[in-house]
Amino acid sequence: MLIGKVTKGLAVAAALSAAGWTDALAQEGTLKFGLCFDLSKSYTFVSPQVAQAAQDLAALTNIKGGIEGHKVEIVVQDHGNEPQRGIECYERLKRDGVFVFDMLSTPVSIAVLPRIMKDKNILMQSSVGRGDAVDGSVFTQIFPVGATYWGQAANDIAYIKQQRSGDLKGAKIGFIYLDYPFGQEPIGVLKTLAEREGFELKLYPVPLPGSDQTSAWTQVRRDRPDFMISWLLAGGHVVAAKEMKRNGYPIEKYISVNWLNEVDIANIGPDVAKGIKRGTNVVGGQDIPIIKEIMAELYAKGKGSGPEKNLKDVYYNLGLANYSVAFQAARNAVKQAGWPVTAASMKVGYESLKDFDANGLLAPLTVTAQDHGGGGKTRIEMWDGQKWVPQTGWLADYQDLIWQIVKTSSSGFKAE
Amino acid sequence: MFYPLAGVRHQSYVSDSKLFPVPTDRNLLIVLTVAAIAAPFLLSSLYLNSYVQPWLIWTALALGLNLATGWAGQLHLGYAATMAVGAYAAVHAARFGIPWEFALLIGGLAASLIGSLFAFAALRVKGLYLAIVTLAMQFVMDWVLNHSPAISGGSHASLQSPRFALLGQEIASGRGLYYVALGWCALVTVFMMNLQRTALGRALVAVREKDYAAAILGVNSFYYKLIAFSMCSFIGGIGGALLVATFFFLAAPEQFSVNVSIQVLAMIIVGGLGSIIGTYFGVALILLMPGIANEIIANLTSFLGLPLGNETLAHIPTTVYGALIIIFLLVEPLGLGKLYANIRDYFLVWPFDQFKK
Numbered sequence: 001m002l003i004g005k006v007t008k009g010l011a012v013a014a015a016l017s018a019a020g021w022t023d024a025l026a027q028e029g030t031l032k033f034g035l036c037f038d039l040s041k042s043y044t045f046v047s048p049q050v051a052q053a054a055q056d057l058a059a060l061t062n063i064k065g066g067i068e069g070h071k072v073e074i075v076v077q078d079h080g081n082e083p084q085r086g087i088e089c090y091e092r093l094k095r096d097g098v099f100v101f102d103m104l105s106t107p108v109s110i111a112v113l114p115r116i117m118k119d120k121n122i123l124m125q126s127s128v129g130r131g132d133a134v135d136g137s138v139f140t141q142i143f144p145v146g147a148t149y150w151g152q153a154a155n156d157i158a159y160i161k162q163q164r165s166g167d168l169k170g171a172k173i174g175f176i177y178l179d180y181p182f183g184q185e186p187i188g189v190l191k192t193l194a195e196r197e198g199f200e201l202k203l204y205p206v207p208l209p210g211s212d213q214t215s216a217w218t219q220v221r222r223d224r225p226d227f228m229i230s231w232l233l234a235g236g237h238v239v240a241a242k243e244m245k246r247n248g249y250p251i252e253k254y255i256s257v258n259w260l261n262e263v264d265i266a267n268i269g270p271d272v273a274k275g276i277k278r279g280t281n282v283v284g285g286q287d288i289p290i291i292k293e294i295m296a297e298l299y300a301k302g303k304g305s306g307p308e309k310n311l312k313d314v315y316y317n318l319g320l321a322n323y324s325v326a327f328q329a330a331r332n333a334v335k336q337a338g339w340p341v342t343a344a345s346m347k348v349g350y351e352s353l354k355d356f357d358a359n360g361l362l363a364p365l366t367v368t369a370q371d372h373g374g375g376g377k378t379r380i381e382m383w384d385g386q387k388w389v390p391q392t393g394w395l396a397d398y399q400d401l402i403w404q405i406v407k408t409s410s411s412g413f414k415a416e
Numbered sequence: 417m418f419y420p421l422a423g424v425r426h427q428s429y430v431s432d433s434k435l436f437p438v439p440t441d442r443n444l445l446i447v448l449t450v451a452a453i454a455a456p457f458l459l460s461s462l463y464l465n466s467y468v469q470p471w472l473i474w475t476a477l478a479l480g481l482n483l484a485t486g487w488a489g490q491l492h493l494g495y496a497a498t499m500a501v502g503a504y505a506a507v508h509a510a511r512f513g514i515p516w517e518f519a520l521l522i523g524g525l526a527a528s529l530i531g532s533l534f535a536f537a538a539l540r541v542k543g544l545y546l547a548i549v550t551l552a553m554q555f556v557m558d559w560v561l562n563h564s565p566a567i568s569g570g571s572h573a574s575l576q577s578p579r580f581a582l583l584g585q586e587i588a589s590g591r592g593l594y595y596v597a598l599g600w601c602a603l604v605t606v607f608m609m610n611l612q613r614t615a616l617g618r619a620l621v622a623v624r625e626k627d628y629a630a631a632i633l634g635v636n637s638f639y640y641k642l643i644a645f646s647m648c649s650f651i652g653g654i655g656g657a658l659l660v661a662t663f664f665f666l667a668a669p670e671q672f673s674v675n676v677s678i679q680v681l682a683m684i685i686v687g688g689l690g691s692i693i694g695t696y697f698g699v700a701l702i703l704l705m706p707g708i709a710n711e712i713i714a715n716l717t718s719f720l721g722l723p724l725g726n727e728t729l730a731h732i733p734t735t736v737y738g739a740l741i742i743i744f745l746l747v748e749p750l751g752l753g754k755l756y757a758n759i760r761d762y763f764l765v766w767p768f769d770q771f772k773k
Contacts, residue, residue: 039726040730040734055726078730083670083671087663110670179562180562305725305726306725
């Protein structure tokens with residue numbers, strides 16, 4: 001009896017899978033983006049917002065006539081931040097005709113990289129994965145549009161230099177970071193810059209997951225750095241804010257990596273967080289044409305792809321930025337090589353982006369065959385209690401040093 | 417009827433300890449082997465290389481852990497660390513120009529060496545204490561990988577594996593890689609099947625059941641525990657190396673993190689401690705079920721036209737997957753292997769058991 005039921009269930013499931021497959025074939029005329037995201041484990045603080053932004057932007061684009069008349073489709077699947085499931089997702093979507101992928105997870109982006117390179121598909125790798133992938137001459141298929149952590153850290157130093165009216169001599173800068181590859185990445189750049197600019201660098205490693213920072217901040221209290229650069233994630237900022245309060249360190253001197261959003265601010269307390277700063281390549285807040293349009297065209301009519309509260313989140317803006325860039329690349333591809341878009345024409349489409357800022361959404365970027373990062377511009381934004389206020393123009397400083405690091409690192413990679 | 421025992425008579429110990437006392441088991445295995453060899457011609461590359469191939473590699477790995485945990489009864493929470501040692505040793509050896517056959521061996525031996533070194537310390541304690549000490553091995557390995565670019569391959573901690581080749585023949589096609597995985601898995605399976613029939617295997621089981629009692633029988637429990645750890649690490653090392661060489665194509669620390677250790681342990685617990693066929697089932701459930709559940713649920717909702725959010729869609733398969741594990745373990749606490757054995761036992765006497773009632 002039970003076995004009969006199970007068999008029946010399997011048959012139904014198989015039939016449904018087949019139905020899904022034919023469904024996929026029927027939509028051959030659309031341009032598909034494969035989002036293999038971690039929606040259930042470590043990256044849940046960012047992936048839902050980015051996926052929602054991608055879907056909203058696709059919906060809006062389709063309402064306005066698609067990409068040069070062709071519809072866009074966003075396919076989202078969960079990989080739970082497990083490399084083998086990410087590979088499975090990649091292979092499955094590849095079979096369904098997807099050739100532009102976004103993994104939004106460092107381990108999974110690294111795991112699919114050899115396959116992407118071999119299959120000559122496109123990997124959108126903004127904010128995650130290996131930083132040296134901006135070297136387009138080596139990583140021909142990878143597009144980490146935006147700033148690397150190296151570039152971001154260097155720009156933070158450039159901002160501090162501005163604050164000290166162009167002189168870093170004698171300054172003391174603290175770097176608090178999660179003690180694993182994500183947090184360790186900027187150390188090399190900071191050390192080199194400390195030598196070049198003559199400031200003193202203090203390192204404060206924090207063990208994963210960043211919930212215990214007591215000893216690090218006691219050190220900070222003793223050292224009194226002029227600024228603190230922070231490579232912590234999500235809850236780590238909340239703990240840091242508490243520790244700053246306890247140790248009497250002003251939160252205005254705290255410059256976070258781009259991973260600080262409204263949820264963290266709410267957890268710190270919007271008023272307590274007043275003055276906290278973050279480096280970013282995407283404009284924060286909702287006062288942006290594209291977001292207003294999405295609100296009016298989609299959410300006002302009940303056609304949004306998720307909860308509206310997600311729109312009040314800088315990671316939503318990040319998602320919009322990444323996909324605005326991708327859609328623009330696809331537009332370029334159709335204009336240059338016609339329909340259908342292929343991985344090759346998409347690559348050229350990306351590489352012909354010039355001073356693209358998605359109507360004031362992100363730092364203007366120019367992607368070339370050499371530089372897949374688009375220039376690496378970031379700026380510092382400050383939380384004023386209600387919204388993000390830009391503190392500088394778009395910066396991309398110390399580029400010679402950044403590219404030297406990128407080249408050294410990428411030279412170790414050989415395309416198979 | 418399905419497993420006819422008529423005419424099966426054992427007249428010596430040797431014949432009684434045959435690999436397949438019941439001919440049907442052997443025939444079933446022959447059919448499965450033929451199916452496995454024919455699989456590349458029957459399955460699409462997606463299913464062959466993204467489902468079956470990882471399933472085989474992970475099964476070989478899980479069998480290795482089952483040797484220490486299922487047969488010798490030693491709880492091991494640092495198995496991914498031995499996989500990492502094997503993988504990094506083999507990839508570094510291969511990058512150095514050593515042929516893959518030897519590189520794999522080096523990986524296995526290195527893992528075995530470090531595994532037994534750790535076992536020396538770890539085996540002074542038992543049970544939960546052993547679990548914690550092996551867990552420490554995992555964290556030591558994580559720390560070493562994250563803090564030594566020389567091993568892990570630079571600041572991005574990803575080490576490319578050179579093209580895989582055996583006997584001077586480069587293997588790059590999906591089919592070729594599948595056969596490599598199949599060959600290794602078959603080798604480990606045959607080894608494990610035969611291990612059960614040897615003095616060594618019986619000694620391991622004796623140690624598992626009660627090491628005092630085993631000592632009284634003249635079985636040196638420390639020695640056999642050490643053997644179990646070193647064999648388990650050897651299989652884990654080669655398995656880890658093959659995982660990188662034929663599936664990931666590069667080694668990264670996340671592929672050998674603590675949750676991988678837990679995952680492999682879950683595979684053998686769900687599958688059945690000390691059960692070979694159970695290991696196959698357990699790996700299938702733990703490794704493949706999330707992806708399959710994902711696809712089924714996604715198709716189901718699109719078929720029914722349910723407007724579910726991305727997050728809900730991601731969480732339903734995870735829930736289903738968790739529920740399945742609980743249900744299976746409630747139905748049969750000894751694992752999927754025991755579930756299969758129950759069915760087999762039922763058919764062994766079918767239809768005559770009906771008459772008894």
